Amino acid sequence: MTVMHAKNQRLSIKLLRWVILTALFAGGLLSIGQISLDAFRAMDVLKNQAAQILDVVKDPATQAVYSIDPELAKQVVEGLFQQREIRYAGIGHPDETLLAEKSRPLQEAPFRWLTDPIFGKEQQFSVQLIKHEPEPVYYGDLVITIDTVYKSELFIERSVVVFISGILRASILAAILFLVYHYLLTRPLSNIIQSLLRVNPSEPGRQSIPAPRNHENDELGVWVNTANDLLGEISDNQQKRRAAEARVLKLSQYDPLTGLPNRLMFRNHLQNTLDDAKHAGHKVAVLCCGIDDFKSINSQFNYTVGDQLLQAFAERLSNNDGSLQTASRLGGDQFSLIQYNIHNAYNVAELAEKLLKRLNEPFEIEDYSINLYTTIGITIFPDDGSNADDLLQKSEQTMTLAKTVSRNQFQFYVASVDSEMRERKSMEKDLSNALNxxxxxxxxxxxxxxxxxxxxxxxxxxxxxxxxxxxxxxxxxxxxxxxxxxxxxxxxxxxxxxxxxxxxxxxxxxxxxxxxxxxxxxxxxxxxxxxxxxxxxxxxxxxxxxxxxxxxxxxxxxxxxxxxxxxxxxxxxxxxxxxxxxxxxxxxxxxxxxxxxxxxxxxxxxxxxxxxxxxxxxxxxxxxxxxxxxxxxxxxxxxxxxxxxxxxxxxxxxxxxxxxxxxxxxxxxxxxxxxxxxxxxxxx
CATH class of the missing domain: 3.20.20.450 (EAL domain)
Structure with missing residues (x-):
């Protein structure tokens, strides 16, 4: 999940979104209800206004119809048109020609499309003209038509005020609710999450999650305490698992007696070294060291002394001058080493000679001074092999073969190289005496x-x-x-x-x-x-x-x-x-x-x-x-x-x-x- 998406999914954002939407919906709904009620009231006001107008001019209109006086009827109609809402007015008997009438067009307004469906374009009202002397006699009707645009304008103004004020009230309420909810829940939860993010997955028990202030005893405090207990248990289990894995790894990759890498680990390390050497164009030497006649040590002394001797031999093999590295125990009385970045076989011969000299020094075990002799088989990459298995196998074979000829010596896998190295070593010895x-x-x-x-x-x-x-x-x-x-x-x-x-x-x-x-x-x-x-x-x-x-x-x-x-x-x-x-x-x-x-x-x-x-x-x-x-x-x-x-x-x-x-x-x-x-x- 991306950071931006994660931010969009935060609880506080969700809460704010839903509170605002709910408040706006509720505020809008209430405003619509209030506006609807206002529409009914506006219609009632329109009807009452029409009734008042008719009541005012009813008597003059009745007199005009009774006396059949067109001039009076006209005056009544003209008087009605003093009201801007009146669009039409007429006086007369339904079956006869009207004494007087007048009309004007509907007033244009941009909001008619909204108010006409509510109030209609116009509203018609009428009153019967009756004279009571001595008995009621019907003479005709007074009819008026009112243009609703003027009442609609007032209605629109009130509706806008009502709607905006309703939305503002809802928004303010939503903000207050959000702040309260944020303070009580989302902010403490956010702090808890930040504390969780700082927890080191590899050591979860090292840093506990602090309980939010003022929430130590409520549900959040209980949750934090439970989480801390869980992290502590996870940390303990991880430590136990690591210790177990380390023991298993050491058993699978290291020799339990000497602590040196075993054959499997040495082989893997050698292959990695060869890959690097191939890329860099370097040569690598593999030396297989076999202790000569080690069985007689166990027979002459005991197995405890033999084990201690192997440990001392491994320590001396590891503590060389740095030119030979990655000592390992292949098994029994066989050990191996790697020499990196050699220039020629002569360099290897020199190091092998130094190694033999160091290994020939007596070992002090308990009360015994024991001399060991070692035979070394040497292979060189890439001359003698291209992979770890070949080089290791050939170095062991060379060491075994060298033991059948003589002891306490080194031998190269290639016979010609071995002969050349011995010739050079012999010449070096002769050279040191040539001056004398x-x-x-x-x-x-x-x-x-x-x-x-x-x-x-x-x-x-x-x-x-x-x-x-x-x-x-x-x-x-x-x-x-x-x-x-x-x-x-x-x-x-x-x-x-x-x-x-x-x-x-x-x-x-x-x-x-x-x-x-x-x-x-x-x-x-x-x-x-x-x-x-x-x-x-x-x-x-x-x-x-x-x-x-x-x-x-x-x-x-x-x-x-x-x-x-x-x-x-x-x-x-x-x-x-x-x-x-x-x-x-x-x-x-x-x-x-x-x-x-x-x-x-x-x-x-x-x-x-x-x-x-x-x-x-x-x-x-x-x-x-x-x-x-x-x-x-x-x-x-x-x-x-x-x-x-x-x-x-x-x-x-x-x-x-x-x-x-x-x-x-x-x-x-x-x-x-x-x-x-x-x-x-x-x-x-």
Whole structure:
């Protein structure tokens, strides 16, 4: 029901409407009755007036008929017409010619249509003319006709007054009755209704309905008290029902022993999570955790200890670092968790390893210190399944399968992914020992100045030769080092080793600038500027002989922090360059903000420079953009004479690539430097 319709249905409006209608009807009816009585009285007055008129002129009219005197008869008739109501008058014998008569038309009036049906248009009256001497002798008649319009006019005026006054009296009475009724009933009822509307349906007993003032002991007061009692009963019943529903819900959705969500609730929550992840384009991991050989716990101790152990295990599973969420108990000794918004399987492997470590810590139950071991099966959405049932089933199967092979480990559903994760974890472990085992070395790739045709610098590149794996490509181990933070120590070693070698060359008279790569992780390290300064001072290298290269994507991770760090490095005298320019998402506005001296064109654009129009356009744009910002430009990955010629023609300042030399060790680089100095090639 709409608000407007509800207002129209209010009792006070209905009451007002009916009181007014009833009063108007009664007032109108009484007025009509009074007007009808007035009509009868008006007709009687008309008849009495006619009788009086006839009585006045009866004798002169009788004398005129008796003496057959037309002049006298005419005078009598003219005398009658002095009365405006007289429309016709005549004197004479019925069987003879009238002695005198006169008439005039009916008076026009706008209300005749209403009064003529009541009084008639005219009323005729007559009197016999009789002379008594000595016996009564009949001589004729005096006839008059009265126009009713004049009496009708008075009647209409009185009727209007009567009707209007009757309606006014009825309206005043209706208003008085309405106010009395409103004060006694409708207003208290309205207040009760407003109090009812304020009652919270979910907690009806919290707020009682106040009894209307002066109605505490009448029917309204009794009704309010009864309603309050009823609301209290409803509130009590609701509380009992909610408590019962909560108990039923907890039994149906939560494990009674651990308090964790059960399989059904976990499955529903997982499906909702997958729906959200599908919409957002995220990955989700499901981890099924099974306690290894839990039956022996019950056999070795007792079921009470076993239950307490499960409760402690569930609590530890729930109190993780926040990266794993929605822990649940699937049943028996099996539990499950969800990891949201993962980037790759490696993230899951790290978390699984941390979880295993936390769960392996001893549990203190009563007087026992108990060690539990756990096996985890992992599935990833959408790679391993598109719905909750598939992912949960496969994670349980993977966990069960992993237990048959070994205990206290994690395993991915896809064997290839699992193998890759184990390989990366093993490599991460080996990487942490590589520095101490002297498995790293650096190589140098010369940088050629196209103007002077001289080797003016070299890029320092890191190489890892594993004792069993052999050569490990940098694009494999660098991301791992950045992910676990070891890149800081490795980067510091590279800087120290490069400065050590530069010092040796300078002692031999070869002053060239060395460019080292600075990762995004190092850029965030607050101590990087101090370490660069201390390392240069340690090896007595001037800052102008060092250049740090930062990647475009590394800078964009935290632009303000990168700008601050680079400013400090540059103020010390170390030059700066942005590496792999064009492969990320930086723009002209970002490039203007960065305190850099050089832009390096990525080798992927140089490789197809002369055959791919898009790469040609990008290279030209980078060179023009750099020149407009007064930055020098170096091209990486130059492999042919034609590429070099094109770059020189476009204004590129420097080049680096296999066309000049592959990255080589320090001794070989020195030989190349000496040979190049003796026999410099043609440039361009």
């Amino acid at each position: 085992n002297n498995e790293f070395h650096i190589v140098f790739q010369p940088q050629i100045d196209y103007q002077s045709k001289a080797i003016i610098g070299a890029e320092v590149l890191l190489r890892w030769v594993h004792p069993t794996r052999g050569f490990v490509p940098p694009d494999i181990f660098i991301p791992i080092a950045e992910n676990n933070g070891s890149i800081v120590d490795i980067g510091n070693w590279v800087l120290d080793e490069a400065c050590r070698q530069a010092a040796i060359w300078q002692q031999q008279g070869h002053f060239i600038k060395l460019a080292i790569n600075l990762s995004a992780v190092q850029l965030k390290d607050s101590a990087i500027e101090a370490y660069i300064k201390s390392t240069l001072e340690k090896h007595h290298i001037e800052p102008r002989y060092l250049e740090v290269e930062i990647t475009e994507t590394g800078v964009m991770e935290n632009l303000s922090n990168a700008v601050e760090t680079l400013n400090k490095i540059k103020q010390y005298g170390v030059s700066t360059a942005i590496d792999d320019f064009g492969t990320g998402y930086s723009s002209l506005s970002y490039l203007k903000k960065l305190p850099i001296d050089k832009v390096k064109i990525d080798k992927q654009f140089v490789h197809d420079l002369l055959i791919d129009e898009d790469d040609t356009s990008i290279v030209n744009a980078v060179i023009q953009l750099s020149k407009s910002l007064h930055l020098s430009v170096i091209a990486e990955g130059v492999e042919t004479k034609e590429q070099e010629a094109y770059l020189v023609s476009r204004g590129c300042d420097m080049g680096q690539g296999y066309f000049y030399s592959r990255p080589v060790a320090a001794e070989e680089f020195l030989s190349y430097l000496l040979e190049y100095t003796r026999n410099p090639p043609q440039i361009g």
